[in-house]
Amino acid sequence: MKYDRILVRYGEISTKGRNRSKFTNKMKSNIKRLLADDQIQVEAQRDRMFIYLNGASFDDVKEKLVHVSGIQSFSPVVKTSQELDEVKAAALELVKKAMSGGTTFKVETRRADKTFPLDTHTLNHEIGGHVLRNTEQLTVDVRNPDLTLVVEVRKEAVYLSCETIAGAGGMPAGAAGKAVLLLSGGLDSPVAGYLMMKRGVEIEAVHFFSPPYTSERAKQKVIDLADALTKYGGQIRLHIVPFTSIQETIHKQVPENYTMTSTRRIMMRIADRIREQTGSLAIVTGESLGQVASQTMESMAAINDVTNTPVLRPLIASDKLDIMEIARKIGTHDISILPFEDCCTIFTPAAPKTRPKTEKVQYFESFLDFNPLIEQAVRDTETIMLPKKEAEIEDLL
Ligand code: ATP
Ligand code: MG
Secondary structure (H helix, E strand, C coil): CCCCCEEEEEEHHHCCCCCCCHHHHHHHHHHHHHHHHCCCCCEEECCEEECCCCCCHHHHHHHHHHCCCCEEEEEEEEEECCCCHHHHHHHHHHHHHHHHCCCEEEEEECCCCCCCCCCCCHHHHHHHHHHHHHCCCCCCCCCCCEEEEEEEEECEEEEEEECCCCCCCEECCCCCCEEECCCCCCCCCHHHHHHHHCCCCCCEEEEECCCCCCCHHHHHHHHHHHHHHHHHHEEEEEEEECHHHHHHHHHHHHCCHHHHHHHHHHHHHHHHHHHHHHHEEEEEECCCCCCCCHHHHHHHHHHCCCCCCCEEEECCCCCCCHHHHHHHHHHHHHCCCCCCHHHHHHCCCCCCCCCCHHHHHHHHCCCCCCCCHHHHHCCCEEEEECCCCCHHHHHEE
């Protein structure tokens, strides 16, 4: 017997009231895009979703589905009619197939269709008895079974499953609107992006790139990071902003210990322009309090001074080790630790100001009009749509 469909249970979506369909439709389109397989169909109902495999392999789909935000859990299921003999036969076959190594099982029936003539107790016995009679080594253990067969009796059909796989939780990517993610090549910002995606935020990634100080491989690294994030349910547009002339100008214009503060302020101004252009609502960074000079509260205040846009910092209270653990889990760690420097590392002064004063950096910047440079950088920004096939990315480089 082959599983022919997957039953998907919603997580937090199920606490939503009137606009629930907005969330379920978003999740449905995320799943469809991710699976990218014409034979697979997705049907979103009010309290659950069905993915019809139509011959596709459950294991392949499962690998992708575990990452999709908004899913509480999912199970591969077999559908039968309400005919008891048919249910029993399917149950026997499923238990035989799913039992690997163990010897005990139990049947757990849920009766959504209250008009069904047998109650759950009787159904458990009928189905369990049939399995026992037709197998040799199996016994029933209701407290601690090796395998639980879940039988769900609904009006339209009966669904049987032996396996429940935990989903990623959270909300469907894109359901909460869009934000601009400042994506460096480091460990933190991809994790920050992942956490926001998990809360339903669609990401427009922005990366500041300073050739020839930073290499094409540093750029490829950021493309790979953004691409790795797309498996959490959404498409990502990556905006690569040419930043060389701005960094050189800051270097000439601003005293060395304030160059980092000023660089971050200009990044913020450009990100805010891209936010406006893309209809995004906030800016996300990978900052974590006290991690480096630019991440003191004084520093964040001086950087934040250039905009009223909400700046979201999902990692602000996280420890580096915890961030690294998430990075490993989501598959960005090994890309992030590749040794290609991003623009900030290269221009970082020996002794950046850890407690910069906003008035001072404003004063240093006041000798030059950065607006034309900012406009130019925004105009020359290159945008890449992800996920993309390898060949297409190579063409871009
Ligand atoms: P990360 O690990 O994300 O690089 P970090 O610990 O290196 O962070 P900083 O270099 O102070 O910290 O950068 C703080 C944040 O500023 C980053 O998390 C990222 O959101 C943003 N940022 C830094 N450099 C760039 C860049 N070249 N392009 C886009 N965003 C950047
Ligand atoms: Mg960094």
